[in-house]
Amino acid sequence: MKVGIVIGTRPEVMKNYAIVKALREANLDFVVLHTNQHQDPLLREVVFAEMGYVPDFIYPRSYSIGAAIDWVCEIIRTQQIDLILVNGDTAASIVGAVAAVYSDVGLAHVEAGLRAYDNRMYEERNRIMVDSAAHYLFTYTQHHADYLKRIPDLRGRIFNVGNTTVDLIHDFSAELVKPRLDTYAYITLHRKEFTDSRKRMIDVFTTLNSLVDEFDAMIFPIHPRTRDAMQNYGLSFDLLSRIMVIDPVDPFTSLSYEKFAALIITDSGCIQEEAYIFGVPCVTVRNNTERPETIKVGANVLTGFSPGVIQDKICSQKSFGHQQFPPVYGDIGVGERIVQALRKHFINWRNY
Secondary structure, three states, X not given: XXXXXXXXXXHHHHHOHXXXXXXXXXXXXXXXXXXXXXXXXXXXXXXXXXXOOOOOEEOOOOOOHHHHHHHHHHHHHHHOOOEEEEEOOOHHHHHHHHHHHHHOOEEEEEOOOOOOOOOOOHHHHHHHHHHHHOOEEEEOOHHHHHHHXXXXXOOOXXXXXXXHHHHHHHHOHHHOOOOOOOOEEEEEOOOHHHHOOHXXXXXXXXXXXXXXXXXXXXXXXXXXXXXXXXXXXXXXXXXXXXXXXXXXXXXXXXXXXXXXXXXXXXXXXXXHHHHHHHOOOEEEOOOOOOOHXXXXXXXXXEOOOOHHHHHHHHHHHHOOOOOOOOOOOOOOOHHHHHHHHHHHHOOOOOOO
16 A cells, blocks of 8 residues: 655644654555645745655646646556545645545545535535545544534545644654743634635734733734735734734744643634643634534634624633643544554555
């Protein structure tokens, strides 16, 4: 069995760290394919270096989904790949899934079963399509596994293995260093639902700027998409005048900020999970989430985009402090469990 891991974004590089490690330890043949979606060195080369592996192939031209699918199909053929592994709900997951389907090779979907029940989201459509195509569905929680079991025409086999981020945080715990700050909030905002609306950006930034006195500092590493949207809308950084706006940070710096924060304010899916694992209260500036397990125990709350709700939820969540939440994301060894399942149950779909 030769595995091809298709990656396009920074979170995927991090989430696949544990799988790459397990494949190496099992002496299984694999290659890493990067679709060239994230081209910024901070979102690609720096992340790979910190995770300790590199892409074997990078799409050599300007990124587009259709061209990337053709490219992956060609590499499947020339490298004689037997199984494509994709992670999450990104464009890269669709690229890998479609290439696997039309190359008649196996498809494994890590982070299967997530649903926000909002088909307007590109990510939601991606999840549904990849789950439908996958032969192996690896879920982060029992909630997600139970959901998939209720889908009558799902062809793949379901394995609840836990969240690969648990392995990442465990293995690199020594790299996570407390910032020279006391009570601070850590902010990440970059999703399409946010950056596509000038009004939402103004409302949210104005609200956050008014809450700085609740903390010693509010730290906001601004995503390139968010910065570009501000420029396109003609928004002044005066909206964030009291917030510590910094350039994007490397993975360990980001995880360090998360681990020691008094509160995390985000619209990211991954960071909702990381906040939960660290026991840091989270405020998610969205109308919905595909991580309901974080909501269920009060570790996370949704605000939508109403300034009043955002203000109330930030103040209430901050008062909870760090907690030990139920271990819904599993124990360490997630990467090993994924690789063991593939070794035990792999079928050569070309000859099936």
